[in-house]
Amino acid sequence: MERAYPPYLAESWDAVGLICGDPAESVESVVFALDCTDAVADDAIARGADMLIVHHPLLMRGVNSVAANTPKGRIVHKLIRAGVALFAAHTNADSARPGVNDKLAELLGVTPGAPLRPIVDELDKWGFTVPAESAEAVKDAVFAAGAGTVGDYTEAGFEFAVTGQFRPGEGADPHIGSRGELERVQELRVEFVAPRRARESVRAALVKAHPYEEPALDVVETHSGTRELGEKDLGIGRVGELDQPMTLREFTERVRTTLPATTWGVRAAGDPEAMIRKVAVASGAGESFLGTVAKMDVDCFVTSDLRHHPVDEHLRAGGCAVIDTAHWASEFPWCNQAAEVVARGLEAESIPVDTHVLDIRTDPWTIHGQGDE
Incomplete structure (x- = not known):
């Protein structure tokens, strides 16, 4: 996992890597999920997994206790008692290639080109x-x-x-x-x-x-100087060409039918009949990139967790169309990618390990009330 998603690619505030478990223990079965919830932990244990790999770190901010009577502590104790290690690849998986953003772009028919925010590493x-x-x-x-x-x-x-x-x-x-x-x-x-x-x-x-x-x-x-960014550069987000031009209405429908279904659904802002050719994507919460895409030659920005005022101001300033998906839906497809990466890497080293993606929806939204348009 650390070869595929190097820890040094993680944001400074992030908490990636092994969360619990003994690094010296052997691993024969690995399961993948986006979040480590009670249901996910129970499923991993029931399947006899030795390791659970997730995207979102269980312990990241404000945790000063893992006592068994706390929500996160209960999960940690449960996993340790069952001998299941827990590992997270978060923003390092966002920036890696292939990574979370590559998977999202490919699913939507977008060639994953240069990153939105590159890691220009000296x-x-x-x-x-x-x-x-x-x-x-x-x-x-x-x-x-x-x-x-x-x-x-x-x-x-x-x-x-x-x-x-x-x-x-x-x-x-x-x-x-x-x-x-x-x-x-x-x-x-x-x-x-x-x-x-x-x-x-x-x-x-x-x-x-x-x-x-x-x-x-x-x-x-050393100093590497400046250069044009391309499809091999690391960083968060991707910018690329759509496989065929289509209207915003049509592209929104493609996003809806391609990503895992959620209560949140998919919504778009912009002229429904505007033609979409070049697309920027940022898996997960990408509102902070609105200013970045506004300066780029893109027709649409696909991300999650967008709020009213930032989107309104973006459109008033002449910004591109935006499509807002559920956070979980934009990132869950990475689980399949990660399972494939691990399986291929271990197979190349002749190490037999079973991999399985847990089909558990950890999106927190459960009801969507929608009135007339």
Whole structure:
């Protein structure tokens, strides 16, 4: 999961990763859901799952107790007693490729192009020395932590032979050599680039995999300059072309019939007969992107959780049409994508794990009262 949805892509306020469970435990069955509710936890336990993967973190803000008599604490205790680990991939899954926004765009017939809010990550250039026999293990570790990606290429770097020297002090526990004696070792110098946001995870992976007590490494910040964003860039939201032009009325109907049905339904603002060709999407709550799409050459913005005044002001200012979906409906399709990503990744490593998407509607809305138009 962390290879597919790197934690460093998460927003600073987010709480992603393992919420409860023992990282050392084996996993043979994984289930997926958007939220971890009581019903979802009960279903995961009933199915004998070892791990429950969700999009929305159970513990994110304002939690100072997981006592069993609290709503969230009850779920945590229930999962731990049953031996079910809980893992969340939230805004890191929104920004990843493929991610939540790619799935939403593809379902609606929109080519998932550049992100609405890109993660323009400056790069660090790394270098470290390591005995040749340990080089592959350390490289594997840093690449798994997010290093070594250059455009369409992964695990990119170069290495060359060097001679290292050191004299272990009295308090040292040297992997090679003896305390107080100068040691010269034939080593490899390995260099690669990594996103600056991944610096801590790359450093931790390197230090853990390296045989030396104190690895020799250096990190140099680089500047990548400006460039045009494209379909391979990471970030929240997607902008792309609709597979065929259609009216706002027709596109709204496509959104309604394509996404999972909810009580909330789908509503649109704008001229029903306006032609839609270029679309921006932001899964989940995307009201904060109204100002962004207003400056873009798009005909329609699809998102969730829109309020009256921001939409009214957006349209008064000449902004594009907007389509408002239920939050749950715009993100639930990601569960299938995540299950496929996990299954493919583990199959490639010959690790047998069963995956299953829990078909439980965790959308909180249950009644929709609608009068005459």
